[in-house]
Amino acid sequence: MVHLHDDDAFEGFGTTLADREGFEVLSTTDTDAAVDRLGTEPVDCVVVACSAPGEWALRALRDVRGTDPDVPCLLLTAAPTVPVEVVDFDLTTVVRVDADAGPDGSTALARRVAEALDESHRTTGHERERQRLRQYESIVEGMTDVVYTVDESLVVTYTNDRALAYAEVPREAVVGRSIRALSEQMLVEEPQVDRFVAALERVITGETDSERLELELDLPCGLVVAGLRVTPLWTDGDDGPAGAVVISRDITDRVTRERTLKRQNERLDTFSSVVSHDLRAPLSVAHGNLDLARLDCAEGDFDAVEERLDAVERAHDRMDTLIDDLLTVARQGTRAENRSVVDIDALATESWTFVGSDAATLDADTGLAVHADESRLRQFFENLFRNSVEHGSTNSRPQAGDSVEHGSTGDGGDTAGDSSAAPDASVHVRVGALDGGDGFFVEDDGPGIPPDARETVFEGGYSTKSGGTGFGLMIVREIADTHGWDVTVTDGSRGGARFEVRGVQVESA
Incomplete structure (x- = not known):
C-alpha cells in the first residue's frame, strides 16, 4: 500500500495499518515518490490522507490515476464535508477519521479502513469487468461484420447494430426471438435453416469448437450471401458453453466473382470442344471436297467440280456460323x-x-x-x-x-x-x-x-x-x-x- 499524506497527524497511520492488518506500507508526503512506486512495482491500493481535501488531494489523486487508472484509492480526512469533485473521482472511497487518533489509532479505525479497502477492491473488480464489457461492446459495435449471440435454447441474446441495419428491424424484433424463427423469415431455402440450426447445436453441445457455412439471405437490400463462423459462448463457469457467438460477413461480391469465373471456365470448355471438334469437322469436309474437285477438274468433270465447290461453300458457311455464335457467347460473359x-x-x-x-x-x-x-x-x-x-x-x-x-x-x-x-x-x-x-x-x-x-x-x-x-x-x-x-x-x-x-x-x- 502507498500511504500519501500532507499532515503530520496522519504520518503514523500507515504504521498502524501495517502492524494491525499486515500491509506493506510506503508512507510519504512526496507525490512524485508515490507515483514512482506505482510505476515500478505492483501496488494493491493507495491511501491519500489529508486534514481538508482541497487542491493537494485532487492533484494527488489525479497523479495517481494518471499512472494507474485502475488502482483502488482511499481518501482519509477529518473534514466534515468533502468537495463533490473528490467524491465523484473514479474508484475513490472516502473515509472520515479523527485526526487526533494519530499513530495510536484504534483497532476499530484500522478495521474500518481495511473494510473500506476490501469494498474498494470489490468495486474495482466490478468496475473493471464493466469496463471490459464496454470495451468488448465498443469493439463489436465498431465491426463491419454482423455479430450476435444465442443461448442454449437458440434464442438471440445480443446483436450489434450492424445486424439491425442489414435486417432493417428494431432490436426488440431480434433479441429474445428464436433463431429458427428468424432464419425461416430471412433464409432463402428451408434446408439452409436446418443446416444453420444443426451447426449451432454442434457448437453449443461441445461436439465441435467452430463451424463455418454459407447462407443465402433474403433481406430488404436484396439477396445477400453471408459467410458465417459459429464459436462457443463461454462464461466463468465450467459447465460448458452457455450458447454460441455468430459472426456473419457479407460475401456476396466474392461469391458472385467465383460464380462468374466458373461460368467463364465452363464457357472456355465449350469453346475448346467446338474448336477441337465442331470446327474441325466442316474444315475436313472442305479440305476433302477441295481435293476431289481438283481430281474432277483434271478429268474434265466440271459438273462434279461444281458439286464439290458447293459442299466447300456449305462447310465454310457452317464454320462462319459457329464462329459468330462463339463470339456472341463470349460477349455475353460481361455484365x-x-x-x-x-x-x-x-x-x-x-x-x-x-x-x-x-x-x-x-x-x-x-x-x-x-x-x-x-x-x-x-x-x-x-x-x-x-x-x-x-x-x-x-x-x-x-x-x-x-x-x-x-x-x-x-x-x-x-x-x-x-x-x-x-x-x-x-x-x-x-x-x-x-x-x-x-x-x-x-x-x-x-x-x-x-x-x-x-x-x-x-x-x-x-x-x-x-x-x-x-x-x-x-x-x-x-x-x-x-x-x-x-x-x-x-x-x-x-x-x-x-x-x-x-x-x-x-x-x-
Missing part, C-alpha cells in the same frame, strides 16, 4: 451495364423482321418497358424467335427421340444463325407480360419441349439436329444472366414452348 428503358413490344417487332417468315406470325402485347441493354435484348429475341420458327414448322418438328434445342434447320451446315429456310407450316409466336408483373414470356404453338430436356437445352453445344451448333438457347440464357434475369422453360398456353423471364425491372410502356 450488361449499358442499360436504358426499352419498349419490349417495339423491340420484339423489330427483331421479328430479321427472323420471321411469311408462314409465321408474331403478337407482341406486353405493354411493358424494361431496363436492359437494347443490343443484347435484340439478340435475345432473335434467338428465341428463330428457335420457335425453325422448330415450330413442319419441316423441322422433331421426330421421336429428336432433341429440341432449336439451333439447326437442315443438312450442310445451316444453323440457328440462318433464317433462310422457309417452314412448310405456320407457327404463331407471342410475347406477353407475366401475371406477377415481374417479367415477360415468349411462347409458340409448336411441338414444345419435353420436361426432361428443359434444362439441357440451355447447355452449350447441345443439339441433335444435323448441323446444329447448340448455341442458340445458350446465348439466350447468357443474355439473361448478364442482366440478372432468370429464364425458364415450361408449356405454352397452346401446347408449344414457353420461355418465362423473371427478375426484370419493368415499367409500363
Whole structure:
C-alpha cells in the first residue's frame, strides 16, 4: 500500500495499518515518490490522507490515476464535508477519521479502513469487468461484420447494430426471438435453416469448437450471401458453453466473382470442344471436297467440280456460323451495364423482321418497358424467335427421340444463325407480360419441349439436329444472366414452348 499524506497527524497511520492488518506500507508526503512506486512495482491500493481535501488531494489523486487508472484509492480526512469533485473521482472511497487518533489509532479505525479497502477492491473488480464489457461492446459495435449471440435454447441474446441495419428491424424484433424463427423469415431455402440450426447445436453441445457455412439471405437490400463462423459462448463457469457467438460477413461480391469465373471456365470448355471438334469437322469436309474437285477438274468433270465447290461453300458457311455464335457467347460473359428503358413490344417487332417468315406470325402485347441493354435484348429475341420458327414448322418438328434445342434447320451446315429456310407450316409466336408483373414470356404453338430436356437445352453445344451448333438457347440464357434475369422453360398456353423471364425491372410502356 502507498500511504500519501500532507499532515503530520496522519504520518503514523500507515504504521498502524501495517502492524494491525499486515500491509506493506510506503508512507510519504512526496507525490512524485508515490507515483514512482506505482510505476515500478505492483501496488494493491493507495491511501491519500489529508486534514481538508482541497487542491493537494485532487492533484494527488489525479497523479495517481494518471499512472494507474485502475488502482483502488482511499481518501482519509477529518473534514466534515468533502468537495463533490473528490467524491465523484473514479474508484475513490472516502473515509472520515479523527485526526487526533494519530499513530495510536484504534483497532476499530484500522478495521474500518481495511473494510473500506476490501469494498474498494470489490468495486474495482466490478468496475473493471464493466469496463471490459464496454470495451468488448465498443469493439463489436465498431465491426463491419454482423455479430450476435444465442443461448442454449437458440434464442438471440445480443446483436450489434450492424445486424439491425442489414435486417432493417428494431432490436426488440431480434433479441429474445428464436433463431429458427428468424432464419425461416430471412433464409432463402428451408434446408439452409436446418443446416444453420444443426451447426449451432454442434457448437453449443461441445461436439465441435467452430463451424463455418454459407447462407443465402433474403433481406430488404436484396439477396445477400453471408459467410458465417459459429464459436462457443463461454462464461466463468465450467459447465460448458452457455450458447454460441455468430459472426456473419457479407460475401456476396466474392461469391458472385467465383460464380462468374466458373461460368467463364465452363464457357472456355465449350469453346475448346467446338474448336477441337465442331470446327474441325466442316474444315475436313472442305479440305476433302477441295481435293476431289481438283481430281474432277483434271478429268474434265466440271459438273462434279461444281458439286464439290458447293459442299466447300456449305462447310465454310457452317464454320462462319459457329464462329459468330462463339463470339456472341463470349460477349455475353460481361455484365450488361449499358442499360436504358426499352419498349419490349417495339423491340420484339423489330427483331421479328430479321427472323420471321411469311408462314409465321408474331403478337407482341406486353405493354411493358424494361431496363436492359437494347443490343443484347435484340439478340435475345432473335434467338428465341428463330428457335420457335425453325422448330415450330413442319419441316423441322422433331421426330421421336429428336432433341429440341432449336439451333439447326437442315443438312450442310445451316444453323440457328440462318433464317433462310422457309417452314412448310405456320407457327404463331407471342410475347406477353407475366401475371406477377415481374417479367415477360415468349411462347409458340409448336411441338414444345419435353420436361426432361428443359434444362439441357440451355447447355452449350447441345443439339441433335444435323448441323446444329447448340448455341442458340445458350446465348439466350447468357443474355439473361448478364442482366440478372432468370429464364425458364415450361408449356405454352397452346401446347408449344414457353420461355418465362423473371427478375426484370419493368415499367409500363
